[in-house]
Amino acid sequence: MSIEFVRPAAGFRGAVALLRGGSAGAISGALSLAAHGWVSDGMAPESATLVLLVAASAVIGALVAGLAPLRDTSHGLVAALIGGQLLGHLTMGLDSARTHHGDLAPTPRMIAAHIVAAFVAAALIRGAEAAYRIGTTVLARVLPIRHRAPVIAEPAPLRTAHRDRVILRILAAAALRTRGPPLAVSF
Numbered sequence: 001m002s003i004e005f006v007r008p009a010a011g012f013r014g015a016v017a018l019l020r021g022g023s024a025g026a027i028s029g030a031l032s033l034a035a036h037g038w039v040s041d042g043m044a045p046e047s048a049t050l051v052l053l054v055a056a057s058a059v060i061g062a063l064v065a066g067l068a069p070l071r072d073t074s075h076g077l078v079a080a081l082i083g084g085q086l087l088g089h090l091t092m093g094l095d096s097a098r099t100h101h102g103d104l105a106p107t108p109r110m111i112a113a114h115i116v117a118a119f120v121a122a123a124l125i126r127g128a129e130a131a132y133r134i135g136t137t138v139l140a141r142v143l144p145i146r147h148r149a150p151v152i153a154e155p156a157p158l159r160t161a162h163r164d165r166v167i168l169r170i171l172a173a174a175a176l177r178t179r180g181p182p183l184a185v186s187f
Helices: 009-039 047-066 068-072 074-093 108-142
Strands: none
Touching: 009 047, 009 068, 009 074, 009 108, 047 068, 047 074, 068 074, 074 108
């Protein structure tokens, strides 16, 4: 006897949401780091700035994976990526005193570059989602998961009850005790 488990559609949607959220966070952080490196002539940011950038990327990824408007629509994904670009820009701007990045005032060229990067990243993420859906659907049909229930040869043994043999002594009166306090021994 074999039992086939059918993968539910909700499992696919949950996995795709995680893929979308992780990709959005990673791309937001990577684009911010790349833009910072491009503007600052390849100068590496400080480690504290990188930690803040990773935290900001994780926040963007968690928001995209968790909130339905960001998780389910392309417009929400683009908006989250633009927000991720802004958050990454502000995070990397904290390191601007040490680099040649300059002030944090956005120029029209910078805003246009961030918006174009968000749309390109959204197209890449949507492509990855489609590839994931196609790949998992093909694998689910080609390699079905078969689970055979284990054969139980005999019924499970019953729980044994073990009780120690304890002899309870009831001392009716204090006078019946045979032992007293130790005597003082002198040498």
